[in-house]
Amino acid sequence: MKRYLCAFALAVLLAGVCLTGCGKNGSSKGEVVVYNWGEYIDPDTLSMFEEETGIKVIYDEFETNETMYPKVEAGATVYDVICPSDYTIRKMIENDLLQEIDLDHIPNAKNIGAQYYKEAEGFDPGNRYAVPYCWGTVGILYNKTMVDEKVDSWEILWDPKYKDNILMQDSVRDAFMVALKTKGYSMNTLDLDELTEAKNYLLEQKPLVQAYVVDQVRDKMIGNEAAIGVIYSGEAIYTQRENPDLEYVIPKEGTNVWIDSWVIPKNAKNLENAEKFIDFMCRPDIALMNFEYITYSTPNDAARELIEDEEIKNSPIAFPDLSQYDHLETYTYLGQEGDELYNELWKEVKSE
Amino acid sequence: MFLIALFLYAPIITLIVLSFNSSKTRAKWGGFTTKWYVSLFKNDAIMSALFNTLLIALVASLVSTLIGTIACISIMNLRKKTRSLVMGVTNIPMLNAEIVTGISLMLLFISFNFRFGLGTILLSHITFCIPYVILSVMPRMAQLDPHTYEAALDLGAGPVYGYIKVVLPEIMPGITAGFLMAFTMSIDDFIITHFTKGAGVDTLSTKIYTEVKKGIKPEMYALSTIIFLTVLVLLLLVNYKPADRKKPAGKEQSA
């Protein structure tokens, strides 16, 4: 009896070793390794891509640019397509982590509106490395039943009336953006005095904050857990659908306009598949599916034309007319020392 | 006693209740439903995470049981100084902070250019499982009467045959306990997997951790309810056999 058990154990073991072995050598032709934000794609589009092309999608998710970067830099996992934000793309270009994208291989890239390419020149001069996927702003989401006054300024996040009812972003750039903008500074500043002031301002805010969160803002606001939260514009439509009491505003002091774009890292193993994947994502019907699923603004003009619901097609939240707002900026890469300075100050805020 | 039971089970009851909540977010109660139990089986991401978790736990506990048990034979025959050195090293993964173990393995894999994935998770799990096996097999090994084995040899048994026939049955309870402990540890591990996992490979723990931030999918509650009930039934079956308390005995060793 025991002997059979041993034999069985050995058999399972061998099977296991085989399986892991296969896992290790699996990087042959038919796959593309995608690294994207969490909940940032309609999973059906992935299976459609697999069906149409026969390429297997290995899909991995990150929470913030800051958690994505070290993984790519370390090269422990080799990705083929990544979707970082503007300033991180700049950082990756400067640190020689990306390869140029040949737009001839991505015919659908023409569906992306010209103004978005122009916007992207800010971090990717000549549009050589990145194909825009989603864009938006950062703003305030508030609950109309809990907030009576007119909300149009970041300063409400410092109002003691809302103690324990405020949700702040747990990501260094967004948190500092809010403080710097409220003080009237650029959110890309490297001026130590301005940053120290912003840090102290954030420290002042800390007792009022219920929690520092990233994506949980969404759930907590829907569940009436907090009155005010800092959130990405793309979540606004989704949360309003779930809880009609919520309202999204872009504060008057200005905010961050961001573009998340597809890029191909230098060490990508499946270049051709990566191009096919990006091309697929730029196809109007696919871009539309993604827009409807994640509700983040799409730069894909052809897809926007396909939206049937006129209200959403012309929604000032999904497609705001940015010329109406002042003091809008896009994050720039601050350099290694700048990054370290921001991280250091943010740690001081969080550990207080 | 009752209060402590309540304390222990309150979160579990919450999870079970949530699995029947028809609203997608845990913040709202949207009425009773069993739809998540149906959609669970169509959710590829969760099912593959479950498969990975079980596969990793099974392979890791089997390999570590094998390596650990054989290592015990060798450790018993070492000189005292060498032995305590080996045992000292064996204790490291158990006593050290999981976060440090995870980080150290991550640094190793990166420096030696391992491709992160199922393989690296498996190697890490085996690493932290072996000590549990060794520590539950060693005491049994030490209690062995060497004369029985020698007698078997005198009676003409080969060394391997002698071990399988004489020693193995004696230390079997230790091996079983070690195996079960390794299996449990591997299934429940999050921290070490968090640092050693690669693209697209998720275990249940890491899957949940990503979902915690975006809002946990109700299917996950459904799955954990099923797992919980399965374990409940299994443990009840084991416990109500006359020769019972095998499971607690295994756990006691871990303690």
Next chain:
Amino acid sequence: MNKQKRYRKLLGTPYYLWSVFFIIIPLGMVFYYGLTNRNGSLTFENIAAITQPEHIKGLFLALGLSFLSTIICILLSYPLAMILSAMKVSTKSFVVFIFILPMWMNFLLRTMAWQTLLEKNGVINSILSFVGLPALKIINTPSAIVLGMVYNFLPFMVLPLYNCISKIDENVINAARDLGANSFKVFTKIILPLSVPGIISGITMVFIPALTTFVISKLLGGSKILLIGNVIEEEFTQASNWNLGSGLSIVLMIFIIISIIITNIFDKGGESNFL
């Protein structure tokens, strides 16, 4: 015979190689990173960095909270273990079973569930407001973290304690009573000293995981409270400063070693399961 002994020693080779490659070398790498800077030259600044206010705060907070949790665990577990060991065998296995069962629910989910329970509009507060009591405000505070630690690690204290106490020979206790000891004396002079090994292994199994956790503080502390574990995790996953992260890990290991040494001083019998 000697030849056979050598042969048996060789059987351990896979494990010895394994532990060199997967235990010793990785630890060596932590030390390498911790003792060098980005350019690879030797420095102690990553270790000295622990004295920076935000790091030292994280360390002391972690020490304080995990110490508190350990104490609470002991206070809860001791009476429990005594009750358990006094029970009939059949009930006993059932009760032990009750403690093991929750551990099979994924610990992230269980901790997450506490968030649902403790939230402002959570289950507990709904019940409290229903019966007209004031709301409980502990989510995102250190108390919630302590609660999470106690909840997660309580079984690791109960089981070794129970194991130890139930092994105490009834006759010893009876003998003490016959010699005129009262219940208090029996407890302080017999049960307590004999259960020390259980307490020790319980402490090791509660204190160290609690000291180094980053998950519980993240889930129940709303990221407002940084423990040393969170600091280290963020150095690796966000700031990508591995040298600093490793340096702080070394400091953390020093504290683990200290706590093991301290517990071992109390464990005079040397019967601890671990060392």
